[in-house]
Amino acid sequence: MKRALHWFRRDLRLHDNTALRQAVDAAGKVIPVYVISDWKGEHRWTGPNRQEFLCRSLAELAGRIEQAGGKLIFRQGNAVRELALLAKETKAEAVYFNRDPDPFGREVEEELARVGETQGFAVVACKDACLHERNEVLTGSAEPYRVFTPYSRAWAKLPKDKPVAKVTRIRTPSGIRSEPRPTLETWRIKIDAEILPAGEEAARKRMTAFITSGLASYGAVRDRLDLGGTSRLSQDLRYGLISIRELFERCREKMETLPKEQRDNASKYVGELIWREFYQQILWHFPEVLEDSFNPRFRGMRWTDDPRAFERWCAGETGFPVVDAGMRQLAQTGFMHNRARMITAMFLTKDLHIDWREGESYFMRQLTDGDIASNNGGWQWSAGTGADAAPYFRIQNPWTQSARFDPDAVYIKQWVPELRDVPAEKLHAAPAPGLRISRNYPAPMVDHATERERALEMFAKYRDATATR
Ligand SMILES: Cc1cc2nc3c(=O)[nH]c(=O)nc-3n(C[C@H](O)[C@H](O)[C@H](O)COP(=O)(O)OP(=O)(O)OC[C@H]3O[C@@H](n4cnc5c(N)ncnc54)[C@H](O)[C@@H]3O)c2cc1C
Structure with a gap:
C-alpha cells in the first residue's frame, strides 16, 4: 500500500501503538492525523483540565513525530467527515486507528466503516486501550x-x-494542509488547576x-x-x-x-x-448505565434536589474535613486520591442524598483522568446502585474513614490549610451539635448518623417498591 492515515485518538504515543505500528508496516507513507472536536466551553463529559492535558500531550506528540521524520496533521470538526476528506485529498487507501472503549467512540467507528466502504478506503480498527x-x-x-x-x-x-516495537520512522507526504495545533484558546477556555506534566x-x-x-x-x-x-x-x-x-x-x-x-x-x-x-x-x-442505575432495582429512584448543598460539596465547604480535602484537591489539581473519591462520592449520595449523576458529571469536568467507564463505575459503586458488591447499606463514615486512612491528618491539612493548627484527633470526630472544629471552618452541614438512617430508609423503600412491580 502506498499511503495510509493513522487517526490518533486515545493513543498519543509512538511506543507500543498497535494501529500506528500496523499502518507504518503496511504503507510506504503514513499521514498521522488528530481531529480536534468542535466542542466549545461546557460539556457533560470533559472540562478544561482534560483539554489542557490533551493539548500538551498533542504538542509533545507532534514533536516526536517530527523527530521520526513525519508530520502530525490537525483537522477540526466532525471526525468521520474530516477523515474521509483527508483520505480523498491524500489518496490514502486505508485509515488505521485504535478502538475507543466508550459508546460515543463506537458510533463514530461504525460510521467511518460505512463511509470507507462507499468511498473506497479500508478501515483498520485495532484493540489497544x-x-x-x-x-x-x-x-x-x-x-x-x-x-x-x-x-x-x-x-x-x-x-x-x-x-509491539516502537515506531521510529514515519514518512509523511509533504504539502498536506493542517489546522494549527490546538490550545485552550481553540475552545476559549482556561484552567486554574496545576496538572501533572x-x-x-x-x-x-x-x-x-x-x-x-x-x-x-x-x-x-x-x-x-x-x-x-x-x-x-x-x-x-x-x-x-x-x-x-x-x-x-x-x-x-x-x-x-x-x-x-x-x-x-x-x-x-x-x-x-x-x-x-x-x-x-x-x-x-450495558451502555444504559450512563443514563440510569446498573442495578434495575434502583432505576428511577428520586434523589434530593438541593443546588446549594451541591455547591458546598463542589467547593469543599461541607464542614467534613476529609470530604473538603478531597474536593479541594480535585479543584486545585484535577486529581483526587481513590479513597477520597469513594468518601466524597458516598457523602454526596448517602449524606446529602444527591443524585450520583450530578457528581459523576462534576468529576468528569474536573478530572484530568476523567474516563467515562471508570468514573461511571466508581460513582455507581459508591452510590450502591452499580455492578458488584458494594450494597447500598454499606455506608462509609467520613469521620472514621479519615482516622483510618489519614491518621495524622496530613492529607486534610495539605488541602484545608485553615485546619493546619488543629490536632489530628479533632479532625476525625464530629464536633458537638452547634459547635465548629475551628472558628474559620464551617460546622458540618449534616449529621452523618441521621443522614445514614435516611439513606437506608430511602434505598430500602425503593427496593421494596420495585420488587413488587
Ligand atoms: C467516584 C469515583 C470516580 C472515579 N473516576 C475515575 C475516572 O474518571 N478515571 C479513572 O481512571 N479512574 C477513576 N476512578 C478510579 C480511581 O479512583 C482512579 O483510577 C485512581 O485514583 C487513579 O489514580 P492512580 O493512577 O494513582 O491509581 P492506582 O491506584 O495507581 O491504580 C492504577 C490504575 O488502575 C486503574 N484503576 C485504579 N482504581 C480503579 C477503579 N476503582 N476503577 C477503574 N480503574 C481503576 C487506573 O487506570 C489507575 O491508573 C474513580 C473512582 C471513584 C470511586
Missing part, C-alpha cells in the same frame, strides 16, 4: 460478567498480547518510577491518603501515553523478582488494572 475488550471475557454461558471477582479470575487466565515522555518517567519504587509496596499503602503510594498513571492510561500491554508486562517482569509479600502488594496493582477493564466491558455491554 485494554488487554481484553468487548466479548473476550464472558461467563461459561457466554454472558457478560456483572460481578468483579469472577470477571477478574477469567480475565487473569487469558493469554496477554505482548507489546503531560506527554509520552513524562508518562513513561512516571511508569518507570512507579515500577522501580512503588509497585512492591502498592497493596500496603494504596488506601492511605497521606502517603501518595499510588502510581498516578490514570491520565496516562486515559490518553494512551503509555500502553496497557507494556505496563502489564513490566509489572509482570518486576513481580517475578519480588519476595512473596511484595508480590502480593504488586498483584493488588494488577487487580486495579482489571477493574479498569471490568468497567470498560460493563459500559460496552
Whole structure:
C-alpha cells in the first residue's frame, strides 16, 4: 500500500501503538492525523483540565513525530467527515486507528466503516486501550460478567498480547494542509488547576518510577491518603501515553523478582488494572448505565434536589474535613486520591442524598483522568446502585474513614490549610451539635448518623417498591 492515515485518538504515543505500528508496516507513507472536536466551553463529559492535558500531550506528540521524520496533521470538526476528506485529498487507501472503549467512540467507528466502504478506503480498527475488550471475557454461558471477582479470575487466565516495537520512522507526504495545533484558546477556555506534566515522555518517567519504587509496596499503602503510594498513571492510561500491554508486562517482569509479600502488594496493582477493564466491558455491554442505575432495582429512584448543598460539596465547604480535602484537591489539581473519591462520592449520595449523576458529571469536568467507564463505575459503586458488591447499606463514615486512612491528618491539612493548627484527633470526630472544629471552618452541614438512617430508609423503600412491580 502506498499511503495510509493513522487517526490518533486515545493513543498519543509512538511506543507500543498497535494501529500506528500496523499502518507504518503496511504503507510506504503514513499521514498521522488528530481531529480536534468542535466542542466549545461546557460539556457533560470533559472540562478544561482534560483539554489542557490533551493539548500538551498533542504538542509533545507532534514533536516526536517530527523527530521520526513525519508530520502530525490537525483537522477540526466532525471526525468521520474530516477523515474521509483527508483520505480523498491524500489518496490514502486505508485509515488505521485504535478502538475507543466508550459508546460515543463506537458510533463514530461504525460510521467511518460505512463511509470507507462507499468511498473506497479500508478501515483498520485495532484493540489497544485494554488487554481484553468487548466479548473476550464472558461467563461459561457466554454472558457478560456483572460481578468483579469472577470477571477478574477469567480475565487473569487469558493469554496477554505482548507489546509491539516502537515506531521510529514515519514518512509523511509533504504539502498536506493542517489546522494549527490546538490550545485552550481553540475552545476559549482556561484552567486554574496545576496538572501533572503531560506527554509520552513524562508518562513513561512516571511508569518507570512507579515500577522501580512503588509497585512492591502498592497493596500496603494504596488506601492511605497521606502517603501518595499510588502510581498516578490514570491520565496516562486515559490518553494512551503509555500502553496497557507494556505496563502489564513490566509489572509482570518486576513481580517475578519480588519476595512473596511484595508480590502480593504488586498483584493488588494488577487487580486495579482489571477493574479498569471490568468497567470498560460493563459500559460496552450495558451502555444504559450512563443514563440510569446498573442495578434495575434502583432505576428511577428520586434523589434530593438541593443546588446549594451541591455547591458546598463542589467547593469543599461541607464542614467534613476529609470530604473538603478531597474536593479541594480535585479543584486545585484535577486529581483526587481513590479513597477520597469513594468518601466524597458516598457523602454526596448517602449524606446529602444527591443524585450520583450530578457528581459523576462534576468529576468528569474536573478530572484530568476523567474516563467515562471508570468514573461511571466508581460513582455507581459508591452510590450502591452499580455492578458488584458494594450494597447500598454499606455506608462509609467520613469521620472514621479519615482516622483510618489519614491518621495524622496530613492529607486534610495539605488541602484545608485553615485546619493546619488543629490536632489530628479533632479532625476525625464530629464536633458537638452547634459547635465548629475551628472558628474559620464551617460546622458540618449534616449529621452523618441521621443522614445514614435516611439513606437506608430511602434505598430500602425503593427496593421494596420495585420488587413488587
Ligand atoms: C467516584 C469515583 C470516580 C472515579 N473516576 C475515575 C475516572 O474518571 N478515571 C479513572 O481512571 N479512574 C477513576 N476512578 C478510579 C480511581 O479512583 C482512579 O483510577 C485512581 O485514583 C487513579 O489514580 P492512580 O493512577 O494513582 O491509581 P492506582 O491506584 O495507581 O491504580 C492504577 C490504575 O488502575 C486503574 N484503576 C485504579 N482504581 C480503579 C477503579 N476503582 N476503577 C477503574 N480503574 C481503576 C487506573 O487506570 C489507575 O491508573 C474513580 C473512582 C471513584 C470511586
